Amino acid sequence: MRDVSIIGIGQTPVGEHWGRSLRHLAYDAVAAAMRNANIERADALYVGNMLSGEISGQSHLGTLIADFAGLRGIEAVKVEAACASAAAAFRQAYIGVASGLQDIVIAVGVEKMTDDVGTQLSAGLAGAADADYEVIHGITFVALNALIMKRYMHEYNVAREDFAGFAINAHANAAANNNAMFQNPITKKDFVNCGVVADPVGLLDASPMADGAAAVILCPTEQAREFTDNAIRIKASALATDTLSVHDRRDPLWLQAAEDSSMRAYKQAGIGPEDIDFFELHDAFTIMAALSLEASGFAQRGHGTWLALDGEITPEGKIPISTRGGLKARGHPVGATGLYQIVEAAQQLRGEAGNNQIKNAALGMTQNIGGSGATIVTHIFERVNQ
Amino acid sequence: MTTEIARHWRLNSQRYQLVGEVCPKCGVKMFPPRDVCMECADDTRQPDFQFSGRGEVYSFTTVHNAPEGYQESAPYTVALVKLEEGPLITAQLTDVVNSEVEIGMPVEMVTRKLRAQGEEGVIIYGYKFRPRLAVAG
Amino acid sequence: MPLMKPNTDVGIVGYGCYIPMYRLPAKEVTRIWNDGQGGVPIKEKAVGGPDEDTMTIGLEAARNALVRAQIDPQQIGAVWVGSESHPYAVKPTSTIIAEAIGATPATQGADWQFACKAGTETIQAGIGFVAGGMARYVLGIGADTAQGRPGDALEFTAASGGAAFVIGAAEESLAVFEATYSHVTDTPDFWRRPTTHYPSHGQRFTGEPAYFHHVLSAAQTIMAELGYTAQDFAYVILHQPNRKFPERAAAELGFEKEQWVTGLLSPVVGNTYAGASVLGLTAVLDIAQPGDKILCVSFGSGAGSDAFIINTTDRLPDKQKSAPTTQDYINRRIEIDYATYVRYRNKLKMH
CATH class of the missing domain: 3.40.47.10 (Thiolase/Chalcone synthase)
Structure with a gap:
């Protein structure tokens, strides 16, 4: 196993790119990352994407992106794990380099949501759940999160407004991120009074779906200096799965795959949650932020919202999260999100996070969730220099 | 018109009668049936087990923005129902006032239209749950 | 003698009914179509919800009949459904019900049609089927989600509901024909x-x-x-x-x-x-x-x-309370207005 580092990052703004198609968005991110890494070629391309088949009528994405990114001939393949597609693609890239089979590898996450503006989108997203036993009953992705959140509030005696801190922090941080979709701050009053999507999930509990692409370039750490003096080392990479459906979980209020993947990651890195300087978690819904903090060892069971109530998730807090806006405010281009998280973690560790910079950030963690906790990918990154 | 026929047809006994399985080794009752026991990973052929259809609401929410094929009955309430034999199951609640649903509410299975594939397609029937019928003593 | 009287006595081994919970008051129909003026033929009618049809209505009635009959559904030799509102023009309602109650595959399935007497026909034929030794039990069902043209006199009354009967030998029966x-x-x-x-x-x-x-x-x-x-x-x-x-x-x-x-x-x-x-x-x-x-x-x-x-x-007497009674379903009641009725009964033109 070789040590692996990130030597280049790139991203497009998250938003409604009416004029740019799937392939062009992916190209924008790949080209930016390649420029950033000062490379002109690579050995392989892993494309994270969830919905190209359902929404754009486009399968066979690895080859398409390679072709239109000027990389014809390269090994390329799409990796799909619902909303965790991008982190899963990144992990494949990591495995390629770590194994010694590939040297310079590109991982790109891309999602083009706005090619369908109707019910096909919600049907496509529901594909992350169990088609025969959840989706057939008219369940939506929001509804699954609402079912978990409702029971969580019931079991742990938590009020919806206790989740406000997650959304407020995300919006506050996104204000300084030019690539974020929502750069407007929100107040607790906004959160409490927002419209209901699926009770108890309100509009401000949920992340906005949008278009976007983000990419990174990986190479063996020992070669990283040839390309950059700002390499970011991958200290741990772990992917774990749980039951696909929420109803089959032993405890629907516990993200077992988050616990499994984060514990494996801590073990690989030889550290514990207390060593993490910031955490880019998967706040597709505020409830997911709370559950992720609990299962990853930052909060006790049922106490995830306490960190938000105590301000410990803000840039000055004990465990800053969503430091560049998170899914909630940066936006959630589903199959690209995992690589946005990784690009943002790299920015923090490089010291390139501008007004969002976490002081002395040395160890950062990302966690990308597919479905309502069915696939969870956790990575830990470390600054190489200093 | 979609023609997803076999995909639903093969689930008839599950959808109409809540037929799951009981693991011959550890005794856990499962819905839906699986090839491998979800608790003890035993993979011997598991006997059918028909659930009573009685349970209670474990959690619920109301869907306002319904996906394609479900708009007709929106807004509708979906729930995780805890069956009295153990498993949780995802299903719609029916014959219910959405605002009157609460966690712990006793419910029973009924068979209703889950969706129709347009005006020309096949009608998919299956389980939903409703508040237990009040029966005069 | 014009009567039909079997050589062996046959009766009802189990019966059950189903009535949907929604009620449209007749005065709602006059409110929409006649300024609220004029008399009404009934107080209110039962209306099925958007997920109900003749199959679901017939099935719940059949399940109640089986609870009262306490028989092995595999011994039902025929499942017959009479209706003027079968969910399909071509494809039987009876096979769906037969499958759902566990009577398939060795059973006779058929849909009957004769306006409002399609239900009693299944009983009449069932008497002959059982008396002739063709089947131990016959499940006869009459169910409908009747539709009246908006504004027509029938709209006051065209309603949804149904009943099911397990026909079998007189010795097992709670009532004999x-x-x-x-x-x-x-x-x-x-x-x-x-x-x-x-x-x-x-x-x-x-x-x-x-x-x-x-x-x-x-x-x-x-x-x-x-x-x-x-x-x-x-x-x-x-x-x-x-x-x-x-x-x-x-x-x-x-x-x-x-x-x-x-x-x-x-x-x-x-x-x-x-x-x-x-x-x-x-x-x-x-x-x-x-x-x-x-x-x-x-x-x-x-x-x-x-x-x-x-x-x-x-x-x-032992059977009467073993499943929900007709009155239990009548008592389960939610009043709806004409707009909701129009939506539930698929009268809104969506495309």
Whole structure:
């Protein structure tokens, strides 16, 4: 196993790119990352994407992106794990380099949501759940999160407004991120009074779906200096799965795959949650932020919202999260999100996070969730220099 | 018109009668049936087990923005129902006032239209749950 | 002798009903179509929710019948569903119900159609099937989600509901069929062509030559042939397209109010078409005593009537409360307005 580092990052703004198609968005991110890494070629391309088949009528994405990114001939393949597609693609890239089979590898996450503006989108997203036993009953992705959140509030005696801190922090941080979709701050009053999507999930509990692409370039750490003096080392990479459906979980209020993947990651890195300087978690819904903090060892069971109530998730807090806006405010281009998280973690560790910079950030963690906790990918990154 | 026929047809006994399985080794009752026991990973052929259809609401929410094929009955309430034999199951609640649903509410299975594939397609029937019928003593 | 009387005695081993929970008050129909003016034929009618149809209604009634019958569904030799609103024009309702109750595959499945008497036909044929030794049990069902054209007189009453009966040997039965009689003629009082959604009807022609002629002829024939008068019966149930018709027919036959009132559900349920007379029968069976004699007469447009004389047995009281009663379903009630009704019954043009 070789040590692996990130030597280049790139991203497009998250938003409604009416004029740019799937392939062009992916190209924008790949080209930016390649420029950033000062490379002109690579050995392989892993494309994270969830919905190209359902929404754009486009399968066979690895080859398409390679072709239109000027990389014809390269090994390329799409990796799909619902909303965790991008982190899963990144992990494949990591495995390629770590194994010694590939040297310079590109991982790109891309999602083009706005090619369908109707019910096909919600049907496509529901594909992350169990088609025969959840989706057939008219369940939506929001509804699954609402079912978990409702029971969580019931079991742990938590009020919806206790989740406000997650959304407020995300919006506050996104204000300084030019690539974020929502750069407007929100107040607790906004959160409490927002419209209901699926009770108890309100509009401000949920992340906005949008278009976007983000990419990174990986190479063996020992070669990283040839390309950059700002390499970011991958200290741990772990992917774990749980039951696909929420109803089959032993405890629907516990993200077992988050616990499994984060514990494996801590073990690989030889550290514990207390060593993490910031955490880019998967706040597709505020409830997911709370559950992720609990299962990853930052909060006790049922106490995830306490960190938000105590301000410990803000840039000055004990465990800053969503430091560049998170899914909630940066936006959630589903199959690209995992690589946005990784690009943002790299920015923090490089010291390139501008007004969002976490002081002395040395160890950062990302966690990308597919479905309502069915696939969870956790990575830990470390600054190489200093 | 979609023609997803076999995909639903093969689930008839599950959808109409809540037929799951009981693991011959550890005794856990499962819905839906699986090839491998979800608790003890035993993979011997598991006997059918028909659930009573009685349970209670474990959690619920109301869907306002319904996906394609479900708009007709929106807004509708979906729930995780805890069956009295153990498993949780995802299903719609029916014959219910959405605002009157609460966690712990006793419910029973009924068979209703889950969706129709347009005006020309096949009608998919299956389980939903409703508040237990009040029966005069 | 024109009566149908099997060589072996056959009866009802189990019965069950189903009525949807939504109610459309008749005054809502006059509010929309007549400025709220004029009289109404009934108080309110039962309306199925958007996820209900003749299959789901028939199935719940069948499940209740099986709870009362306590038999192995594999021994049901035929599952027959009578309706004028089968969910498919081509594809049986009966196979869905047979599968859902566990009667498949060794069973006879068929859908019946004869306007509002399609339900009683399944019972009549079931008597013959069981008596002839062709099957140990027959499940006969009458169910409908009847549709009246918006603004038409039928819209006040066209309702949803149904009942199911497990027919079997007299020794196992809670009520035994003494005889049955069917009276049919070619009388086009009400019809629907295959590609149209709403039925048409002959206005006042539906009265004398259609409903009254057939109901009275069938009832008078079966009573006369067996030498009975109205006084011999504890209960009478007549097809009930509204309140007035069955009340007048019962009076002409010499019945008193206490004999027909239990089985007259149309004022609070509406006309459930193939479910109508059989729902009246389940309401009577819910409260009858052993030894009661019951006259039940259906009417189907087109036109014909099936008449039954049924005698309850000692087995009835134990069965009455073992499944939800007709009154339990009548009591389960949520009033809806015309707009909700239009939505639930698929009358909103969406495309």
